[in-house]
Amino acid sequence: MPERTATARGWKIAAPLVLAMCGILLVISAKTSGGTDLRGSDLLEMPELVRAEERRVQQLAAQADELQAEVDSLTESRADDDTRRVQEQVEALRPAAGMTPVEGPGLTVTLDDAPRPVERQELAPNTHIEDYIVHQQDLEAVMNALWAGGAEALMVMDQRIGYTSTVRCVGSFLFLEGRQYSPPYKISAIGDPEALQAALDQSDAVSWFRSASDALGLGYGVELAETITMPAYETALTTGSRL
Structure with a gap:
């Protein structure tokens, strides 16, 4: 009987501790997740x-x-x-x-700056000179749509996009892996061309750029291809460091 009493007493002490620990873990998990949504609406x-x-x-x-x-x-x-x-x-x-290196069917999206007004008074109403150039969020919108459309691999200009790739735009220049590019910018994707095209058509951010293209003369084009060839990603993946 003393042994059973001791066991019962042990459970009375241990059970609240276990429940408390579970509660702490749930709180930590909730705070860590932060409600992240991989399909968030902030398209910029x-x-x-x-x-x-x-x-x-x-x-x-x-x-x-x-x-x-x-x-x-x-x-x-x-x-x-x-x-x-x-x-x-x-x-x-x-x-x-x-x-x-990989190759397969896919498509290439081309984004280009609009012809810039010579004088400020030539700007369209409610626009700024910056509205006439391709921005980083425009490139990212296209990349986002292509990934959503099932792209198996992406290439921006002549570089394969990898897990440490950083696309940055400053003014009219694109900087990628230490190289500088000028428009027009080309983003290629390997995958089902129809699915990729549908993803572009369904993207709100890409649709916005296309509207700006019609209004301001920004360049937007899509070219389907039976075969696209992409080089290997140049960063050393086995070390996780940049070359």
Whole structure:
């Protein structure tokens, strides 16, 4: 009987502690999640779908790192069958992580600045000179729509977009991975061309740019292609650092 009494007393003490810990964990989880919505409506911020794709590629790269480490270990031990198996898994992950060149059907979107008014009085009503150029959020809107449309890979100008890629616009110039580009800007995507086109048509942010294109003369065009070839992402994924 004393043993049963001691056990009951222990549960009376432990149960509230367990419930309290569960409550703390739920609060921490809620605060950590912060209600993030990958399909948020703020179309002028860095697209959440792009960030989600970056996180997915980071996970793939991490898996590739782990498998490569296993390959190295197995190579040292000369376990030939295991080495080949793991190496095949590594190679299967490389395309999805952007570590190899890819090609396939898709489309290319071209964005261009409008001819700029020579004098301020030539501006359209309620517009500013900055309205006549392509901005960072315009590029991001297109990228966001293409990811949403199922793009398997993206390329801006001549560079493959990877998990550490940073697209920045300053004035009429685009800066990407230490290189400077001038308009027109080309964004290519590999995937189902019809699905990609539909995603562009359904994007509110892209529709806004197209409206501005009609009103102010900004350049917007879409070209479908049976085959688009993209290079490997140039940043060293296995270390997570920039070249």
